Amino acid sequence: MSGQDFTAEGGHGAVPLEGVPAAKAGHGSEREWPLYEVFVRGKRGLNHVHVGSLHAADDEMALRHARDVYTRRNEGVSVWVVQARHVAASSPDEKDPMFAPSGDKVYRHPTFYSIPDDVPHM
Amino acid sequence: MSHLTPDPNESAGSAYDGLLEHHEVAGDSSQWAFGTDFEDPLAGVDTTVPADVDPAALAVYCLMLGDDALVMSHRLSEWCSRAPDLEEDIALANTALDLLGQARLLLARAAAADPGVVPALPEGSPVPAEDALAFFREAGDFRNVRLAEVPNGDFAHTVVRLLLFSSVRLALFEQLASSSDPVLSAIAVKGVKELAYHRDYAGRWFLTLAQGTDESRHRLEEALRDLWPLYPELLTTHPVEQVVSEAGVGVAPDSVASAVEVVLEQVLAVSEVDRPQGQPLAGVRGRTGRDGLHSEALSRMLAEMQVVARAHPTGRW
Numbered sequence: 001m002s003g004q005d006f007t008a009e010g011g012h013g014a015v016p017l018e019g020v021p022a023a024k025a026g027h028g029s030e031r032e033w034p035l036y037e038v039f040v041r042g043k044r045g046l047n048h049v050h051v052g053s054l055h056a057a058d059d060e061m062a063l064r065h066a067r068d069v070y071t072r073r074n075e076g077v078s079v080w081v082v083q084a085r086h087v088a089a090s091s092p093d094e095k096d097p098m099f100a101p102s103g104d105k106v107y108r109h110p111t112f113y114s115i116p117d118d119v120p121h122m
Numbered sequence: 123m124s125h126l127t128p129d130p131n132e133s134a135g136s137a138y139d140g141l142l143e144h145h146e147v148a149g150d151s152s153q154w155a156f157g158t159d160f161e162d163p164l165a166g167v168d169t170t171v172p173a174d175v176d177p178a179a180l181a182v183y184c185l186m187l188g189d190d191a192l193v194m195s196h197r198l199s200e201w202c203s204r205a206p207d208l209e210e211d212i213a214l215a216n217t218a219l220d221l222l223g224q225a226r227l228l229l230a231r232a233a234a235a236d237p238g239v240v241p242a243l244p245e246g247s248p249v250p251a252e253d254a255l256a257f258f259r260e261a262g263d264f265r266n267v268r269l270a271e272v273p274n275g276d277f278a279h280t281v282v283r284l285l286l287f288s289s290v291r292l293a294l295f296e297q298l299a300s301s302s303d304p305v306l307s308a309i310a311v312k313g314v315k316e317l318a319y320h321r322d323y324a325g326r327w328f329l330t331l332a333q334g335t336d337e338s339r340h341r342l343e344e345a346l347r348d349l350w351p352l353y354p355e356l357l358t359t360h361p362v363e364q365v366v367s368e369a370g371v372g373v374a375p376d377s378v379a380s381a382v383e384v385v386l387e388q389v390l391a392v393s394e395v396d397r398p399q400g401q402p403l404a405g406v407r408g409r410t411g412r413d414g415l416h417s418e419a420l421s422r423m424l425a426e427m428q429v430v431a432r433a434h435p436t437g438r439w
Contacts, residue, residue, distance in 0.1 A: 033207075054209050057330075064323065068213040 006089045034083055036062040038070050041078040048080050056081075163227065163312040168304050171235050175369040180303065181236030182265065183366045185255070186412055187294075188228030189266035192256055193420070194287055195221035196427055197274055206277055213323060217284070220316040227309045229255040234305075247436045257431035261414075261421045268403065268411040269352040271420040278331050278341040282349050285324035289385050290356040292317040293378035302370040325389050332393035347398050354402035357382065360412040 033055040039048035051070045056062035062081040071079065090098055102108065171177055198218035205211035233240045233251030240251045241258040249257075269287060274280060295317055298310035331342040359367070359374040366372030390397055409415040431437070 055207065056209065061326075064326070065209040065213070068216050069209055072212070072216055 006091045007085050007087060033057050034085070036066070036081045037084050037087060038062075038066040039080040039082075040066075040070055040076040041080075042075060043077055048078065051075075053084060059083075163308055164305060167308045169234065172303050172371065175303070175366060175371045177235045178238070179362050179365045179369075180371060181232040181239045182362045183372045184228045184232035184235060184306070185239060186265040186360070186362070188225045188232060188255075189264045190270050190287075190291070191221040191228065192225035193264065193266045193270040193423070194283075195219070195225060196423060197270065198280070198284075200274055201280065210277070214280070217320050217323070220313075220320070224309065224313050224316070225256070226252050227305075227312075231303075231305050231309070243435050248438045249431070249435065253431065253439075257428045258435070261416050261424055263414060264411075264416065264420060264424075265414060266411055266416075266420075267352070267355050268417060269349065269356060271411070271416060271423060272349070272352065273419050273423075275345060275348070276341055277327075278338065279345040279348070281324050281327040281331060282342065282345040284320060285328050285389065286349060286353050286356065286386075288317050288320035288324055289382050290375070290378070292321050293381045293385075294373050294375065297373040297378060301372065306371065321385075328389055328395075329393045332395050343395065346395065347400060350398040350400045351403040355410050355412075358410070358412075362412075 034057075035053055036056055037053050038051050040051045041048045054062065054065045054069055056065045059081065062083075063079060066079045066081050070076070171180065195218045198214050198221070201211065201214045201218075203211065205214055229252035230250075233255060237251070240254050243249055243254055243258065269283060272283075292314065295310040295313045299307055299314060301307045301310065328342065331338040333339070357375045357379040359376045363372055363374050367374035367377070387397070405413070406415055
C-alpha cells in the first residue's frame, strides 16, 4: 500500500483524498452539492450496476436525480445511490500487485464447460 | 410496439460490442439488461369513438386537456440548458416530455372524434392530425388554461406553476381513468403515473425553497403571489366539460376541487407558507383560456414554437 487513502470522488475511479490542490475555501466547489455514485438494477433481475455519478444536496434528492438522469430510457427497476466519499477505492499505483497475479491463472475460469443456449446472464 | 436496439450482428461494430462479447445469446432480446421494452399506451384499446357522446364536445374536451399539456410542456422545455444545474435541467426536460406525450395522444384523439377541428393543410401534406393541431392553429383556437402559458420566471416560479398544474391534472386524471371512452381512460392511466411524479417533484422543491434561505423563501412567496390568481381557472368547469362529464366521458374540474385543496393545504402547511389572498384573474366578458381567450404571451410562444412547421407545411419530419 502507498499509505495514501483514495476515494471514488470524481466518479471515475481512484482519486487521492489528501495532498491535492483544492478550491479556496468559500468558493466554487466547496459550495457545490456532494457527489453521489449511482447504481441501477435492470429489468431482468441482474445485480445493480454502476452507471455514473451526479450531484445532490441529500440522499433523497440524489435518488430523485438518479431516477431523472439515469433511468429515462426505461433502464431500471431499482436505484441505489451512495456518496462518492463513502466509496473506498484501490489506488492506480497498486494496480499490478492487486490485479496482475490473476492474469495467468486460466484454471480459475469455468471456460472449459459449454454453456447451454438458454442460460442467460453468464 | 417494440423499439429498435442496435443490431449486435452489424459488422461495422458499435459501442455495445464490449457488452455483448460476454453474451452467447446475441440476437435474443433477453440479453439486454436495460431498456428495451417500450409500451404503446393504446395497445389493445378500442379506438372507436363512443356513440353516447357528442363527438364535437369530446373533441373540444380533448383539445382542452391536450393544449394544457402542450403549452405547459413548451414552457418547461424552455428551461433546457438554463436550469440551476444539470440534474434539474434533465428533470424538467423529462417532465416536459411526459406532458408532450400526453398532448400528442389527446390531440390525436380530438382529431379522431371530430376531424373538423383539424386545420386544413395543402393537398398531399404528410403532417399528421396531432401535428396540424399543434402547429397550425392560432392562439385563439387554443383551449389551455392561462396558468400554462404565462412566461417563465425564475426556478421558484416554475416550481409553483408545476405544483398547481400537476396537482389539479393528477386529480382530474385519477377520475378520468374510469372514463367511458377507452382511449381517454388509457391516456389517463398512463398519465397518472407521470403526474404523480411531477407533483412529488414540485412539492419537494416547494418545501425545500420555503425552508431554504431567506432569498429562496422570498422568491417562492413572490411566485406564489404572482401565479395564485390563475389557479381558480383550473378548477372552474367550462360548459363543454360539463357536457362530457355528464356523458361519463370527461371530468368536471369543480368535482375534484376539494381533493386538490387538501393536497395544496398540506404542502403549504408543511412548508409554513400562508395561502395567498389574491383574487382570481378575471376573464374578458366571461371568457377565459378554455374559451380561447389568452394573454399576449401565448401568441409569442406559439410564434416561436410553430415557425418552422408553418414554413414547411408539406415537410416530412
